[in-house]
Amino acid sequence: MIRSRFSHVQTWVFDLDNTLYPPEARLFDQIEVRMTDWVMRELGIDRDAANSLRRDYWHRFGTTLAGLMRLHGVDPSAYLYEVHDIDLGHLTPDPHLARGIAALPGRRIVYTNASRPYAERVVAARGLAGLFDAVYGVEHAGFHPKPERAAFEAVFATDGLSPDRAAMFEDDPRNLAAPHEMGMRTVHVAPEPTEAPHIHHHTDDLAHFLGQLAAA
Numbered sequence: 011m012i013r014s015r016f017s018h019v020q021t022w023v024f025d026l027d028n029t030l031y032p033p034e035a036r037l038f039d040q041i042e043v044r045m046t047d048w049v050m051r052e053l054g055i056d057r058d059a060a061n062s063l064r065r066d067y068w069h070r071f072g073t074t075l076a077g078l079m080r081l082h083g084v085d086p087s088a089y090l091y092e093v094h095d096i097d098l099g100h101l102t103p104d105p106h107l108a109r110g111i112a113a114l115p116g117r118r119i120v121y122t123n124a125s126r127p128y129a130e131r132v133v134a135a136r137g138l139a140g141l142f143d144a145v146y147g148v149e150h151a152g153f154h155p156k157p158e159r160a161a162f163e164a165v166f167a168t169d170g171l172s173p174d175r176a177a178m179f180e181d182d183p184r185n186l187a188a189p190h191e192m193g194m195r196t197v198h199v200a201p202e203p204t205e206a207p208h209i210h211h212h213t214d215d216l217a218h219f220l221g222q223l224a225a226a
């Protein structure tokens with residue numbers, strides 16, 4: 011019974027992008043264009059070079075921004091605002107997901123590598139406003155991104171949550187490794203499963219999964 015595996019959980023931590031909305035919304039396509047444009051303009055390089063730099067930073071540092079800060083001294087605030095200034099018209103409210111989240115006993119938070127203002131816009135567009143006790147972005151981790159353990163530690167310390175009494179829902183398997191190490195229950199939310207020792211559960215339908223956790 012899956013519910014028994016979560017009976018100790020007091021805090022429910024949700025990633026944002028491609029977790030609280032399906033990847034079919036393709037918001038990341040818009041964000042990626044803006045990130046690439048930003049890198050081209052600010053570093054004075056062409057599109058191919060910008061795309062390969064971004065891929066390289068994503069692998070080495072976790073995000074494009076982390077590499078830009080580390081190697082180019084970029085100011086994160088202007089960057090974060092610009093790359094997330096996108097059209098959310100593809101997002102629709104999800105009442106099924108809203109019911110699933112509302113039914114979870116305990117504290118419910120969002121933790122994203124994007125910024126809090128953007129996360130709050132996305133949460134509202136999905137009809138999930140008012141369901142979360144807190145929303146944290148990369149700015150709350152001193153701009154260290156997931157998957158760095160230090161980023162999770164900073165945000166969780168701010169929130170006051172106990173990882174061994176918490177669950178993490180996330181589409182990027184890399185971002186479940188540190189939570190698992192810290193004692194969290196881990197749920198991979200994605201169309202396809204990824205086999206990894208740090209992933210306890212997989213679902214391609216978050217609303218359905220949460221429905222299984224609701225009290226009978």
Ligand SMILES: [Mg+2]
Nearest residue numbers: 025027028181
């Ligand atoms: Mg995500």
